[in-house]
Amino acid sequence: MNKRFIVDSTCNNMRFDRWLRSKLGNIPQSLIEKTLRSGKIKINKKKVKSSFKIKTHDEVVLFNFNFKEKIKLKKSKFLPTNDVIKSNEDLIIDDNSNFIVLNKKSGISVQGGTKSKKNLVDIFSKSEIFQGTKPYTVHRLDKDTSGVFIMAKNRQTAQLLTSLFRLRKVHKTYLAICNGQLEKNSGELIDKLIRYDNGKKIIEKAKTIFKVIDKNSNSSLVEMKPITGRKHQLRKQLFNIGHSIYGDNKYKSLFSNKGINKNLMLHSYQIKFMINDKKYTYKALLPDYFKKLLNIKRLDFSNLK
Numbered sequence: 001m002n003k004r005f006i007v008d009s010t011c012n013n014m015r016f017d018r019w020l021r022s023k024l025g026n027i028p029q030s031l032i033e034k035t036l037r038s039g040k041i042k043i044n045k046k047k048v049k050s051s052f053k054i055k056t057h058d059e060v061v062l063f064n065f066n067f068k069e070k071i072k073l074k075k076s077k078f079l080p081t082n083d084v085i086k087s088n089e090d091l092i093i094d095d096n097s098n099f100i101v102l103n104k105k106s107g108i109s110v111q112g113g114t115k116s117k118k119n120l121v122d123i124f125s126k127s128e129i130f131q132g133t134k135p136y137t138v139h140r141l142d143k144d145t146s147g148v149f150i151m152a153k154n155r156q157t158a159q160l161l162t163s164l165f166r167l168r169k170v171h172k173t174y175l176a177i178c179n180g181q182l183e184k185n186s187g188e189l190i191d192k193l194i195r196y197d198n199g200k201k202i203i204e205k206a207k208t209i210f211k212v213i214d215k216n217s218n219s220s221l222v223e224m225k226p227i228t229g230r231k232h233q234l235r236k237q238l239f240n241i242g243h244s245i246y247g248d249n250k251y252k253s254l255f256s257n258k259g260i261n262k263n264l265m266l267h268s269y270q271i272k273f274m275i276n277d278k279k280y281t282y283k284a285l286l287p288d289y290f291k292k293l294l295n296i297k298r299l300d301f302s303n304l305k
Contacts (some may be wrong), residue, residue: 007058009135010155016043017050019060031097037252039065074303078112078122086121090276093282095129098157099138101271103284104149105261110120110137123152139165142232144247147174160275165229170273174224174234175213175286175304177265177293180245182220186211193230208237213304219246219297223269234266246293254284263289269304 011019017032020041036042040063054060080088094101102284104110109119120271124135135151136158152158164170189208194201207227214221220243224234232251238244239251246265265278267290272281285303294301 002064003062005007005060007054007056007060009056011054012056012155013053014155016048016051016054018050019054035062077125078119079118080118080123080126084118085127088120088131089127092129098154099150099152099161100124100129101148101150101282102133104141104146106144108289109143110141110149111165120149120151129153138162140229140231142235142264142266144264144285145174145266145268146287146290148172148282150271151267161273164273164275168227168229170271172226172268173270174226174244175225175267175290176221176222176234176238177290177297177299178222178238178245179223180220180243181215181217182210182212182222182241182243184212189241191237191240193233193236195231196237204228204230206233206237208234211245213216216298216301219299221294221299221301239270263287265290265293 005023007019011022014022018031020032021027029050036047036050039047041060042048042063043058043060045054045059045061060291088105089106091102092100095104104120107305111121112119121135121137124130130153133172135153136155138152138158138161139151141147141149150161152161161170187210189206189210191206192203194203196202205228209225209227211223212220213223222238226233226288230236235245235248235251239248239253242253244251244253247263248266269286270281270283270285272279276282291301
């Protein structure tokens with residue numbers, strides 16, 4: 001069975017192996033390499049390497065390839081209703097020619113996965129805002145974390161913003177409501193965080209600058225500025241010092257006031273960066289449930305800048 005594709009402008013200058021996965025799913029790199037060497041995949045009638053950078057209007061042909069047996073096909077996309085699309089469009093803070101910024105709700109994933117079908121990428125793919133293109137993710141935000149989130153409208157902007165995040169030139173500020181009273185009012189949290197990838201133990205250094213906005217014997221409102229970008233970094237670091245975030249069911253202390261709120265009390269409050277000498281600053285309003293818990297815990301947030 002043969003299959004033919006024409007590369008569209010959104011994939012210009014993308015590595016071929018990455019492009020192939022975007023079209024067909026989670027294909028092992030070894031299978032891609034083997035198929036390219038055998039000549040069963042050609043671009044513009046020529047054999048290429050997996051690192052080949054494809055261009056707009058390139059013709060990709062896969063010859064005599066049994067997709068069903070050898071490739072784990074892409075999972076079906078989430079199909080949002082018009083109401084779901086509109087409700088997420090209403091969360092947009094800024095919409096320009098290159099990217100959108102929105103105040104993401106808690107409980108929705110950025111991309112689809114095995115545990116979460118509803119996601120922002122599939123929702124905005126159907127939005128008129130991305131007509132003629134598609135949404136590109138440029139950074140991560142946990143499913144249960146709310147707040148500022150950016151999606152690019154074209155590949156060039158996506159590459160630029162991704163580089164800014166990687167080079168730590170995007171300055172992020174989070175707010176967290178956590179258990180107990182932090183001893184220090186400001187400082188740094190420096191940890192060696194452990195995670196596992198396919199059973200392999202990985203140790204990563206994590207650094208966060210923090211400042212206590214308000215606190216009492218029961219709870220603390222903490223401003224956190226991550227310097228590194230490790231998975232679940234802020235949640236793990238607060239848990240490690242005995243002050244887990246309210247609503248965190250994964251990293252929770254023994255005395256975490258179970259059932260006080262189902263929402264994770266972690267909010268991406270502000271993002272700042274610069275492109276071509278132009279400064280961009282975006283803030284996301286606190287969710288109602290977040291402000292409600294602040295009032296219940298008698299934490300003052302009137303001094304937030």
